[in-house]
Amino acid sequence: MKTSISFKNTIADIICLLYILLFVYAAVSKLLDFENFRVQLGQSPLLSAFAGYIAWMVPMLELFIVLLILSKRWRIMGLFGALCMMVMFTAYIFIILNYSPFVPCSCGGILEKMGWEEHFIFNFVFMMLAAAGILILRRGVPKAHFISKPAALASAFSMTIFFSIGIVALLFMLSEDIIHHRNNFVRRFPKHPTNSKKTILLPQATYYIAGYDKGQIYLGNRAEPLAVTIFDTSLVQKKTIRIELPKYKFPYTVPRLAVKSPYFYFSDGSVPCIFIGDTTNWKAELKMYRKAYFSILKPIDDKTAVIRAIDSKTKANTLGLFTFNNDASLQLNGRLLLKQVDGIFDTDGSLLYNSQLDKVIYTYAYRNEFLMIDSQIGNHTSGHTIDTTTRAQVSVARIESKKVTTLSKQPKLVNKLTASFGNYLFVNAALIGKYEPEIMWKQASIIDVYDLSANTYAFSFYVYNIAGRTMDEFVVLNDRIVSLNGRSLTIEKLQTNYYKPFTASR
Template sequence: MDAPATKRVIIQIVTLLYILLFIYAATAKLLDLENFTVQLGQSPLLSAFASWVGYAVIAAEFLIAALLIFPKTRLAGLFAAFGLMVMFTAYIYIILNYSEFVPCSCGGILEKLGWKEHLVFNIIFVILAASAVLLHCPGADVKTALNSKGLAAVLILLSILSCCLVVALFISSEKIIHYSNTLTRRFPHWPAVKKNETDLKLNSYYLAGVSKDKIYLGNSTAPLVMTVLDTSLKQKEVFRIGLDKTNYPFKALKTAVEEPYFFIADGTVPVIFRGNINDWKAKMLLQGGFFFSQAVPVDSTTLIMRNHKPKTGEMVIGKVSLARHGAAVQNPSLLQKQIDGIFDTDGYLKYSSGLHSLVYLYAYRNGFTVADTTLNLIKRGNTIDTFGHAKLQIVNVASHAQRKMAAPPVIVNRQCAVSGNLLFVNSGIMGRYDSEEMWEKHASIIDLYNLSDGSYLFSFYIYNVKGARLKEFAVSGNMLYALIGDYVVSYKLGSTITDAYQQSGKIQNQ
């Protein structure tokens, strides 16, 4: 076979391979479009553009295949095939070398191939397309075609442009996902692994505190009983809390442990007791003052609180010092009123000892507030959903002098935990590309945020136990402890999460 015939055979073989590849790949994606879009939505590179990138890739593959079929447009098709395959190759290279995590699957036609094998496959097809373009030059033999500076320059320029486009999409997507997200989640591979679980036989427990080697469980139906578990959840001790004064109309006694002390409080009286975990006996250190619905220890003598204004009942963040005989301060501007200052400001008050800051996450809107221990605002941030305004229907019941919700509210954030500079949020809103079956039947989603700059990092699952969903959780270092139905469950956090901890303890001011 002479050189021109050999050249034509090579071009035809490469063309046929690309036609088969693109038609098969585009058809497979189109038939499973929802799954393909979900995979793009969870990609570390293209999450923000998944809604249109999926359609664009499918259209491009069909169009290029059509160009390759006809001799008059074949050269243009080969150039386009080369450029698209360079983009696919650059995408995988960035995933493997610069992405925050590597997804479980590459998706598409070669879903069962690993990422490195897929990279090799793409490089081979890039070489095939480049060879076909060089050999396509009319009247050129193999040697002169390979030395064609013009075609080589076009291929190099096309490679640079293709790589630049992928890099630009990556940088833009990263900025949108981390700081301007519209509820597109990322799920790294195994960020948290379940370790142990124990059946508590009751669902009335709550997390009173966690430390390096202990989990403290209070009980809403037995408020003066403390159950202590080791981190394996196997060894259990039960203690009876003793109060030096009990002649109060307690309605909501709740315990919080900050080793070696514990605090037990009832904001409806209001009273605060403090004791030592060595004997579980507590003395009353504060009686009277502001009514409160949440109290979180900062240190042995200071608690931050969610207080209620006497006349209106509106919520406000305050601080009380037990060392100064209950001296209290408040900052009414920390919580932002939208409707009534009561329901619309409902949420979860936490304290980060690593940042020496309090964090307040709203339940019915996508906001959180960070302040220092003197109650000065540091920053305001947002979770990744779009509920900037609480969706509540509130009515006044004049006969009972009460305000009530007229319809079930849209719960945006169900629960949260803080550890160091990380905010863990159990979201109440399903994401754009989340699995509906996983959301409804199998697991709860935890979204992770960096409090230092307010950015969203990624998400992971906490799985249901015997059909029960996550009720409450706490994080200590590389361990997460969750109450799910009657069970307490522990998860070990992987390096994807622990590497996000920062040692500086600084927050960027808003």
């Protein structure tokens, strides 16, 4: 009998030792690389709104529980605290795997090498160990103590589990509400603004929209960078062309085709290089090599293109104009993109060229503003999208252990994709307005339309998901909306009194 009791006590001591090692290691790892831990929490879809508080609370609670376990008087209380923490961690992983819009990177010192499923199993095993330790230790508790009673013990287990799960679920719901809160603006949705919808299925989901002209849509292919697939606007006729490039052995990373008929650009901002060719023979010549790195390029004509790059002096995003004559020359204008936080993340956005207005359009991703810039990227005017986010809600952190600067939490996205044609700017909105059914945000992408000539909001319409997937990109061909959704290429006609198709002046 004594041997049995001694063996059980040894098991309880081993369980306590395992928890001490686990929590001390976990807490110290978090505190030593605190900024990285806080960034990982900030990028979590469940806890980003509370990352600043939780980043301190978790390691402090882990160390406090270790102190309780080290004390024989408070050891059972410490194991209940450990069980509570492990239930919270397990509930967090369960919600991540089943209800999160995306699955972030795992974190936690030695546990960083585990996948989420392995992490879930690990946590579950430690939950069982804590429960086993409590059951063993309660035998040494005086009978007058409430925990010695089976009913009280069962209630304590139940309350610990439900309390822990409830806390995580509440944090998840509150964080979702804060990050995706309703804004104080109202959209106008005309009745049936689109019709004549047609969808075809592409061979694979590696295509992207490279350009268009009056009668054709050009698709690039990330799997075959030199292949060009051309459809007519009825999506009936199709042909595939192969671009001919000079045989340079460049280390391409993100090659991109942009068609501005009758010319095309083939570029890679990470090399960096730019080829320009003619769509009559699809042969290109090298026009720029290692002049400037860039993240976005939009052709204006066969002699000029606008880019977004990082200014070597300010280390911030800037817009520039490449001119290709005998040699490539670059003119930067660092006064266009206005820094609010860091100049990189806060000025992120989409770049367009509207040939009907001869304007470059830059729409910020994290604030309600877009710029209309002349094609020489000199003078500009600004307009605003209808939401109320005037300042980018972006937080950045420097992780010295990795020598990188990154987002410390998920920023509030305002404007996703954009397109422009004629007098209109089309913005794929990221924020829900007043009086809008939430179910529609699960079934479609919302496009807000702005009249650039009057600098006013015009109306909004839906581009419906296909097979539960939102569109990846879209362009506007006057009164036609062309969208790409995985393998699905869709074209539909825009027809409403709120929209006037562009007519070229004679």
